[in-house]
Amino acid sequence: MPFSWAQLKSIQSEQLLPKDAVTVFSINNISLLQKISMDELVNYEFMSEVHQELFDGSTSGKTLKDAGLDFNQRLNLFYGKTNTHELTGFTFGVSDRKALFEVFDDFQNLESDIPGLAVYGTFFNNLMIKDNVALLIRIEPTMEHIDEVTDSIWFARGNEMPFDFFDDQISPDPENILDEETFEDNPNTNIFPEATENPLVKNYYELRDSVQMMLQEAALSAVIQEIFVQGANLYNTDTRFAAQLAHQAEGAFYLDNARNLDKSQGLWYFQTVLPTLYKDIQELYAGNVILGDLFLRDNQIDFEVDALYGPALGSIYQQMNDARFDKRVLDYIPASSPAYFTYNINLQQAYDQAFKVLLPLLSDEKNAQIAMNVLTLELLNEFINKEALFDTYKGSMFGTFNGIKKVTTKKIEFTYDEESFEYEERETQTQTDMPIFTMGFSTARPDIPELILKHMGRLTSRIQRFDNYWRIDNAILDAAPLYIINTGKLLILSNDEDLARFHSKGYGKEALGNKASKKAMRSGFMYGKVDVTQTLDRFPTEVLTPRNAEIVASLKGKSGQLELTSTETDAAHTRFKLSYHFEGQEAPGKHFLDLVNSLYVIYTLNP
């Protein structure tokens, strides 16, 4: 029976989510956000990255309440990517259309051939309102798709290559490849096609612009048809998502990792060159969905996540997480540590299971390179002493961030004699701020790292043996030493001299207390705790990758504690819980948005 809008007595904002949405944040209790100003809201990455241009003079000083949003409905932020386009936006309830357009005053009314559907547009976005629900969406065709369609039309019309990039005149000099070229400043640079003499015939770039616009319109039209005519939306097509929204939580999170993989640009090689293997990988990831609930409790926000996966992937995770917690690591985490984690996996079982699951997939592939890789893998599997390997690194590890400490490094100083101000260079010592990290893992073969260090120490004077530890000079950023402590059961690496010299047998009474230790031990395969104020505000983001730096930056300026726990893993899923405990009288709505924002940054940034 065809879909009829009238069948739905009361449509809700979540029923306007496009079925191609891969990531969704759904905020249920949006009354929390009533008092948050638009100016504040637009500072969040999830708003500013998506629809910054909506926020201008007309929104300044206004709140969501002023914008006529219906606070009895969910606010759903979404992001999706198909093989042809990307789509972002949000859906929400509308209680006062007049107020909405007074705040967002850039929208123009567009024609709509669907009864009861009002369509509006700005240069970037489209807004559809049906009854009291709205979908604000931006659709961008992917560059690859635009190029593909444009090239197809261009060459089908009998055109030659649109530009000659192989001309010596413009071949880039490798040394200056990063330099900006200033074509506009040089009218004699004749490398782009001129406008044609016949104004009705488009050059390549004009054609490409037209193609981009048509693809955008076609994709938008298809989404409108799907949602408002066929009634196909994410809520209807994915029962897991619908079930998640039924939870009594302030917010919900949905990420379909299987579809994420499907659209991953990084796998284009597999898609095009090894289609069978790509299909196998797809099957491996089938059912891999991450579902989450956000709960707002007294001075605490809990993000409870359920990572679901299919049987094949699940079997690997299950074996990987079948590990015993090594209590010894707790002796090396000081109670004063502002951030630490423990990670507890069984690498050998995970390897054996992955070998069992993945090798047949690879062996079936009829490709010379893959066949050679499979042969190498199988030979290594036969020849390598796996027991020694996995006894050396069993898989369980811990890490701590012990704040910023002064470390001694050398510097060169210029000095000037008084006679003639001739200068000399003098080597002196200086104190430099350095983040102190410690990382360690369980080992049943302490003799192997000892063997390596002993022989390396014979090769260079930079590696020296002390009573309880090894020191490698200038190992950290060519400036500070790295200390290696081999306890016989744990191998610990740190740039903390204090740990190496005075705590090589553990922190004793200064180590984590019973309560904190128990939490770490009972927390499945991983546990993490971060004092936000002490850690993130002081964390040197320069040492991180841009992606991780952005994640840390999104959490900076907050106060409180973050705690990550996990449950035991089985073949179907693993559960995680991220708790954000904050102090003081700060508005919970703001903390809620802070956390949503950080999660948005973590989950949506392109790797």
Added chain:
Amino acid sequence: MKILFSFLLLLSLVSCIEISDDITIKNDGSGTFRYKINLSESLVKVNSILALDSLNGKPVPSKAEISAKINEFVRLLDAQSGITNVLVEENYTDYIFKFSCDFTNIKQLQDAIRLTIEQITNEKYPVGAEQYWLSWDGTTLVRTIPAYFTQQIKNFKFEDDEKLKTGVYASITRFERPVASFENKLGALSKNQMSVLVRTNTFDLKNNQHLLDNTIVLTPR
């Protein structure tokens, strides 16, 4: 240009920096110009930045790219009229960079540096900016900081202004005969009376780019 910009960005992130410019002027107006940048106190910071692919959305140059740019600068400067013996020392262990060249006269030195900057950055020297920052009439030397550099200093947002106070900028002017007087109150005269040193911290210099300006008068020949 991007590599040069990234290198300047890198310098702006490094607060503990020691810079020394050193000019020797002989009685005939010829001389030697030396410039030294010492980042050894910021070794950890420099290495951590160079380990990244990009910073604040800008690509971080590799050591090879920095070296290539420095050598390009040397090559271009060496080709300018009135400039000889262009030498550069790059020490990537302690991050100390030393540059020196001889010049026939002060005007040629300034023209050569300006032209080289224009060539290497593909940008015209800022319109309206003073082209000459040194003047010499045989007895009196008037020196300022080139407008091009003061503009760069103004534009850069330093990561930690407070730490700039530990940075040092030393400006030395040497002559073949004794100095009679000089105007800069921060200046000091060497015991042999033939060199003037003006020294300040990089924080004060950022806030007042005329701190190193000086007018030095020599004794008659």
